[in-house]
Amino acid sequence: MFGMGWLGWGLGAAHAFGPIVIILFDVFGILLFGYSIYFIRKGRSLRRKFPASANAPAHRINKQFFAIFVLEFTAIAVLGVAAYAFHRPDLAPVLTAIVVGLHFLPLGNIFRQARYYFWGIAIAVWCSVCAILFRSDTLVAWSNIGTGVLLWANCAHGLLQARRAVRSLESQARSLS
Numbered sequence: 001m002f003g004m005g006w007l008g009w010g011l012g013a014a015h016a017f018g019p020i021v022i023i024l025f026d027v028f029g030i031l032l033f034g035y036s037i038y039f040i041r042k043g044r045s046l047r048r049k050f051p052a053s054a055n056a057p058a059h060r061i062n063k064q065f066f067a068i069f070v071l072e073f074t075a076i077a078v079l080g081v082a083a084y085a086f087h088r089p090d091l092a093p094v095l096t097a098i099v100v101g102l103h104f105l106p107l108g109n110i111f112r113q114a115r116y117y118f119w120g121i122a123i124a125v126w127c128s129v130c131a132i133l134f135r136s137d138t139l140v141a142w143s144n145i146g147t148g149v150l151l152w153a154n155c156a157h158g159l160l161q162a163r164r165a166v167r168s169l170e171s172q173a174r175s176l177s
Helices: 002-013 019-049 056-085 091-110 115-133 136-176
Strands: none
Touching (some): 002 019, 002 136, 019 136, 091 136, 115 136
């Protein structure tokens, strides 16, 4: 849903919401959201068949995730205030997107998701290049469109991994029955 927000913001800033773009935007957003819900439910169902061994790592992960969230929120707030203080409000969404990209790096370690390193760096690099090449509304439009597309690609990548995991666990469950 964050990808949909970023992409929608960028497409809106670019005045690119024609009928075809609206249809594609909605269809892809609904598909990603629907499949996300499907795999979350499927995962919960499979978790009952394959329960986790200990809850101690979950507590550690929650604490680390919360710390990253607080740092991310603080960095976004500080950079947003700085962008406005320097009379460059067009930099606020770009700097926010860079922080969002960089926050994937520690999350990759916490959740043991190597793909987060790639997508996080891709977002940060994309927004940095946009900050060099564009100004004003064009900067907001292109950085947000790219961030949204990359977040959606990260989601699609995660859904493909979830699909493989679900299929593997379902075949294990069938063999145990």
